[in-house]
Amino acid sequence: MKISTFASRSALTATGLALAMVLLAVPPALAQGKPASAPQGAPVPRILVIDRQALLRQSKVGQSIAQQVQAMTKAAESELKGENESLRREGATLQQQVAILAPDVKAQKIKAFEAKQAAFQQKVQLRQNQIRYGVAMAQRQVEAVAGPIVQKIMTERGANLMIDRQAIVIGAPGLDVTPQAIQLLDQKLPSVKVQLATPPVDLLQRMQPQQQ
Secondary structure, three states: OOOOOOOOHHHHHHHHHHHHOOOOOOOOOOOOOOOOOOOOOOOOOOEEEEOHHHHHHHOHHHHHHHHHHHHHHHHHHHHHHHHHHHHHHHHHHHHHHOOOOOHHHHHHHHHHHHHHHHHHHHHHHHHHHHHHHHHHHHHHHHHHHHHHHHHHHHHHHOOOEEEEHHHOOOOOOOOEOHHHHHHHHHHHOOOOOOOOOOOOHHHHHHHHHHOO
16 A cells, blocks of 8 residues: 655646746747748848746746745645655554454455545645646736737847747857846846636646646
């Protein structure tokens, strides 16, 4: 019998979401080689580059989200630790008793214990999903501010195409506007509040298989 625990994976999952969330839906592209001739009448590409991951890692709001998620995860681990330890002790005791219990009594005790395990695991998964959904809600607030910032930079620089830095193999210097975007994002939105939030039932059902 295995005892479900609130493993550190929850911290890694939630923090990863906070640090790796996508702010701008920019399709991948490669800035290398000689560009193909543009069709007649098509605009000439004027390209800028942004590192979306760095925007979250290095911006004040991204760091704020990560810190809050870490605190939430530690609080959840502390809250659930007592129940987890109680289950461990009960499981150890039951393992010692099964050899001497009558078959029907043993079956009843094992069934009851497994039900407790399942209930505890559901509680753990619910808290993980509440943290993940809270991060998603915070992400929306960041997106609402970061999108116009990137548009503003593109307009000021006369660009018509923004490419994610992760998609670049070779690129000319001077195209990366990440530092400017971080500076503006820090001014506009230095932090957001990440709150525990229970996902809607349909989303919650889709999230459950991902955690199996």
